[in-house]
Amino acid sequence: MLTGFLILFPLIAALILFFIKGEGAKKVALIFSAVEFGFALMAYVWFRNNTMDALTINCNWVQSLGIKFAVGLDGISLLMVLLTTFLVPLIILSSFQTTYDKPNSFYGLILLMQSALIGVFVANDGFLFYVFWELALIPIYFICLLWGGENRAKITFKFFVYTLFGSLFMLIGLIFLYNHTGLDTGIKSWAINDLYAAGRSLTESQQTFVFWTIFIAFAIKMPIFPLHTWQPDTYVTAPTQGTMMLSGIMLKMGTFGLIKWLLPVVPLALEKWGGVAIGFAVVGIIYASCIAIVQKDYKRLIAYSSIAHVGLIAAGILSANQQGVQGGVIQMMSHGINVVGLFLIADILMRHTGTRDITKLGGIRSMNGQFGVLFLIIMLGAVALPLTNGFVGEFLLINGVFQFSAWMGALAALTIILGAVYMLRSYQAIMLGEKKSNEVTFGSLADTDKAVLIIVCIAVVAFGVYPKPLNDLAEPAVKALLMNLK
């Protein structure tokens, strides 16, 4: 029941928010999202105590078509739910220094999106998964459209059509699977285990069809080269909080989908085409890293770095071994946390100095040492220095890809070097050296910004030093999943 409640609570909260007028909305939204995080922690405790019955729901929705409202948690989806519920309060808190027009709708949409995202992560029914997948798109579309920057109508539209295009392909793949369920009993079903069984009963060429139709949807969402062209513009144009939702959480829908809705379904196709897909991911890593190196706009730089990171996650997951998938899960957590921190930093720079152009910035550390330290920690997390959270995931990921193919592993490992180049270079340009213009002053940080950055920094260090809680959740779930593959 609790899982259903996790979906329902933000939905109700969003509906309440739509009726709250004025600036109070952001505080109410923060309280609601914090409470939601509390519920997620409760789910974590219950999960550890093995009270699984209390966490699953399985009731009929459209009986004649075998569609059920089936939700439940395993280690991987629980981690995703924890990530979502942890990030949303941070994202809301990070917006306290910005005044948005019609705050009630803005925060309402964020909570609405949270509800759909949690639905995606906990769905155990293919159809339900698709519905939540699509529902998550609508709020973010409006967030980007109504509160975005220049040229938003056109850019947001590209994003929308891109993802809709992918989703519809996924729908076809899922319907194809659905039509192959219950061939012996005659009862068709959307339940995840029936879809798994149906997928494995297919011939190799049929599996290939399913693999590519579903993969396109996930590849667009993440995004993987060459389907990434919507991403940099959308990230830059969206309001900071929208970008955080997109990169911190929504991107994980794609990687999560790979793990739960693609790997176990089409083992034969994966064996045949997995290498090609990894190839795309690896090309994306190098391509995006190289572009990131020459970016001047800091927000755009992070956007490209996000393509590189997610490419590595996808490559690790597609290599379909214990290290790769487990590393993918852990890196999804780390990347989510780090990227929210980085986008907040970009936002702070913009607010304090009026520009994100790294060639125009410089010497900020001497003006605000505290900011310098916090920025440094988060940046090192993104670079994946040992003892930061980024390291644990990336190490496992590269290990996983290496097991799949030494060449791919070597190429994927370039991400660490290239990542260090663009991250350190931009840090150097922004924070160190001389002040570029006398007009730029950088006062002390606002309390809310500071709070968010400190929480992110604590998470970066804590999970870097002690990743055991994450591993404990991810490992058995990934093992069970890979057992299924064989």
Next chain:
Amino acid sequence: MKGLFIISGLGVLAMLAEIFKFKRALYPIVLIGILAAFVANFMEFNNNMSIEPFNNMIRFDNIALAFSSVILITAFLWFILSNDYFNSETSLADHFSLVLFAITGALMLTAYSNMTTLFLGIEILSIPLYVLAASKKDDIKSNEAGFKYLIMGSFASAFLLFGIALIYGATGTFDVLLIRAKINTGTMPMFMYAGVIMMLVAMCFKVSAAPFHFWAPDVYEGSPTVITALMSTIVKTAAFAAFMRLFLIGFGGISDTWGMVLACIIALSLIISNVTAAAQTSVKRMLAYSSISHAAFMLMAILAVHAKFSVSSILYYTLAYSIGSIASFTVLYNVSKDGDETFDSFNGLAKRNPMIALGMLISMLSLAGIPVTAGFFAKYFIFTTLITSPYKWLLIVAVLTSCVGAYYYFKVVIAMYFKKSDKHEPVAFEMSHAMLLAITAALTILLGLMPDFIVGML
């Protein structure tokens, strides 16, 4: 069956209204009559008639009753939408009777079991529409629409008749079920297949599938908005019920011969309609092209002859599409009262009237096929039926064009919520139209949450 009698009776009554001077009472009488017809329909459901009236000419089985019900629901909503139209027109009784006779034809089309009834139904449906399309007498565009519709419609009818004649020549019967039996038992002469293709062409004319769609945008644009709404909902539903009965039941056995032709027609309709719709500046024309695209979607279910759900998926689609269309035409009608039918006329509607914008948003989401609206399930059912057929490649075309579809539906949304308008005064909306929008929005969401209710009917 009783529903058909009630509606045709209402038509006759409407003609008498002018003579006996109860024009004022006509509007409520018609609304009540439609409700009564709906209830009568409902009572007959699952109540298999052993005697088939008029020597097997017409047969109200469950499928026919279900489609008639969709038509009657839509008709009821349509009459609420068009109360203005009936208030302002001078020749009020004529308009009432014309519309009612068109609906009579539509009901006949859902239930025919004989080719002659099919032809009669189509003519009864079409002839009033030719007049209604031209009913803005002093508007040159409206006259053009009526004239064009007449010419093209007659052309299609000729095709239909020729096809019927050829099929009669081959099988010796007009009865759909007997034709089916004949087809299944033995080989047919070549000209029989020619007849089938001719009927296919004629029906494609009627549902405005490409490349026989050229009349549709001009007719839709030129006709008064409420008549356009009538054409794109009730007429479409009826034409599809007829199309389906003919090809699923009558010619289902020889689907190999017409399947590929239909598949090409569908692909062509999808591409042409969506690409052209995306380039429109007038919302009314956009809706006209979008109706061609929806027609192509429904044709896909006909293509999947042997699928279990193909009839119920068409039923669901017609209902979802009719409701979405009525809602969007209601908003369009009110927004474009000053004659401006472009996307710009929707600018800033969210500020000028938030509730109406919300209603329009829901109908646009439904037409674009976004969950959890009725339009999403409609598309979903079509996909599930088509994937069992040999024409899987059409799905790819359908997906690609659906994305284009999202583009032009969202153009309206963007205009409403995003663009600034130079007009600031709130858009006046009649109470009845606001109620209508509330009903359609609620139905759209409800159908999306409980699609079982409709699909489980058949």
